[in-house]
Amino acid sequence: MRSSTTARRAATAALALSLTVLTAACGNAGALKAPAPAPPRTTAPSAPAAPAAASAPEKVRDAFAGLQATLGESCTPGNCAYFLGRVHDELHRMDRAMKADPKGPGHFPEPIAAIAKLDGELGGDSAFENLKKHQSTLISTRDEINTWMQDHPDDYR
Incomplete structure (x- = not known):
């Protein structure tokens, strides 16, 4: 039991380290944020646009x-x-x-x-x-x- 807990902790630490290295390499250290929620819709949805293929022969x-x-x-x-x-x-x-x-x-x-x-x-x-x-x-x-x-x-x- 103790070895599986240790293995999980090691995997979690390795994942966290990988994410830190990846974001630092991309120049976005600390930029791992959840996407902002979409603003609430205040108008009725517009009619869907006609597919482009429908107008092309x-x-x-x-x-x-x-x-x-x-x-x-x-x-x-x-x-x-x-x-x-x-x-x-x-x-x-x-x-x-x-x-x-x-x-x-x-x-x-x-x-x-x-x-x-x-x-x-x-x-x-x-x-x-x-x-x-x-x-x-x-x-x-x-x-x-x-x-x-x-x-x-x-x-x-």
Whole structure:
């Protein structure tokens, strides 16, 4: 019992000595104080600021990563509605990113035209039944854009 008490006292003394040496080396001897408490709030909290990312357009590479993530999926009985909806959403995410890109939409003519053609066939209807009806066009548009992007690596790296 006596040896554990002695060991604790020695450890405490060593810690105190280390802190003293550390603060003296930093030129702040005796400056180890608890931080001052925050002043009491006298006004109502302001509305949180909008995140900076919300105002900046999404980068093409990030949108392309989302589109590529659909390549390993397929329309199975349990997830067909989810899958087709996701492919549709990711294509439009790409469309928005390409149109907002600093290089301008003219840099991405083929993918933007492919999405416009798809939209024409869908007639503005993104319901599962319509996506299912146009499934082959939806998937071929995704694959066409994937191939185009693979040929333009400077746009997604």
